[in-house]
Amino acid sequence: MNKLSLALAATACLALPGLTLAAETLTIATVNNSDMIRMQRLSKTFEAEHPDIKLKWVVLEENVLRQRLTTDIATQGGQFDVLTIGMYEASLWGAKGWLEPMTDLSAEYDAEDIFPSVRDGLSVKGQLYALPFYAESSITYYRTDLFKDAGLKMPEHPTWTQMANFAAKLHAPDKDQYGICLRGKAGWGENMALISTVANAFGARWFDENWKPEFTGSEWTSALNFYVDTLSKYGPPGASSNGFNENLALFNSGKCAMWVDASVAGSFVTDKSQSKVADHVGFTFAPIQATSKGSSWLYSWALAIPTSSKEKDAAKTFSMWATSKAYSELVAKTDGIANVPPGTRASTYTDAYMAAAPFAKVTLESLKSIDPNKPTLKPVPYVGVQLVTIPEFQAIGTQVGKQFAAALTGGMSVQQALQGAQTATERQMKRAGYLK
């Protein structure tokens, strides 16, 4: 009897760790923004629905996360099961075979409901490699009270020239009020995201059909002259160090009459707990000029599964849950409909959502009109609106961004900055084998 008890106890001891091991643990790498933090909070519902899957979160700042994930995926480190990545990484890593293709998505998931522009941006040769969590375009934010007082009317599709005229009329630095706030901080995802859309609107492109950079062309010259001139004259002081957060803080404290930036700011500028001007914000499309093509950017945070993951099935289950219609319904129920992740699904844009989120109409129309495969007026050999999906772009974009930021501070002339960008980009492209 004693022996039997001992045997049972031993079996139980051996079996218990086995039972614990039966629960799969997913390590999810994500960024620190309000939508992702909400997902982390609501994932308790997922764990309750799937008791066999445990979630571990690694939250990092965007640039740190990008570097961390690149190291891990390039070495097949297998540290993460679900990655939060953007369109740039999805295209490059998908093409390299580092990501699991998102196939066999259930009918209930309804992949056809995802906007085609977003789906295309996350696909390589028609194969989806990441499920979009939210997507954003760039739109124009403006102060309706200031426009009314000055007797101005914002058109639905303003041109950059009109924007400069409005900025001149509303610029009153003595009252701590600046005509226009735009990104100036150097970086491929910072000033170059905005400047690329300005350049696209002026009819410019990063490369011609033979991958030759075009910075010394007339379109880029006009675009950069306009950007530097307008922001120097009517922008806040120290604009060359302003990124999204700095401009958001300036706009929310009532110091910017206009601001062109990511549509995701819509929920921040209308949130009374963080914006002093929440009741006086108007929304319209990003400015156009010679063309409307590529005048508004497209970006999406999406969930992908690296091929090095050991828990691919569980990772897919979670990725589908977090990007599903059911998740949107859960957010609407717990946090209010205005906080539903925007820009990915047509079904999100119900009448109730449009009424709760005043910026939703502009975002929706912008997202529908963007085509990352034909982003500019003239034909290009690349995919991407505010970025070029080639591995060399991060280095090139950052280098060019530094030249343009220097032009904004007055450290060099616009002509010198453009010449510097041309030389640096040509050198990189020759080294990478695109140019002979």
Added chain:
Amino acid sequence: MLTLKQKRSLQSLLVGCAAWLIAGLIFFPIFWMVLTSFKTELAAFATPPQFIFTPTLENYLHINDRSDYFSYAWNSVLISFAATALCMLVAVPAAYSMAFFETKRTKGTLLWMLSTKMLPPVGVLMPIYLICKSLGMLDSRLALIVIYTLINLPIVIWMVYTYFKDIPVDILEAARLDGATTLQEISRVLLPIARGGLASTMLLSLILCWNEAFWSLNLTSSAAAPLTALVASYSSPEGLFWAKLSAVSTLACAPILILGWISQKQLVRGLSFGAVK
């Protein structure tokens, strides 16, 4: 015309003022971080900056709700103390040998050790990542302990070496004449004399380990992530997180600040060891 006494008191007043000014400048960022941690996000971004505001604990409550602070803090404590202990274990015999049995290559060896600090860490990221991956040491405390030990070893050996150099060799010779073995010479004579210097070296090593962010962010994900990883998780280019970031930074700094405060006597004694010899 000032008398000599007046001149001296004026001089001491000016030196005192300068010292307070420099101390204030050094302390101001820490003060501002703590102050910001008690503001709302809107107040944290206000221009001009607000010195008077209604304090709130919402940032600390948010951190408590979202993150397991103690798990990160435990990893920081374990990794920093273990790496420092390991570092001292290697550094003391190395410095002893170089300080008291100097050869013609000693100076060159010391300079070579210091030159390893000149290599940017990112230059060796990929090989170290691959080594950790092959050894199954990604997201493990052991990997960070070994790396921190190796990173801090040159500076720790240098510091211990300079403290040992200040000790007259005659004291050790006297111990040897009394029949002390090498181990006894180090443990009973050398270490008690250099206690202050060793304490300040250990504290410096602890601070360096505690604040190290590059390797901890690149080699850990969840299980071994220390406080630097927690701080990094509150930084964001899209959204207002300054107050929360300040709160989490305050929480991350607090343990090491308290430790520094407690051991300041040892630290000052260690730093001025050579001067009072």
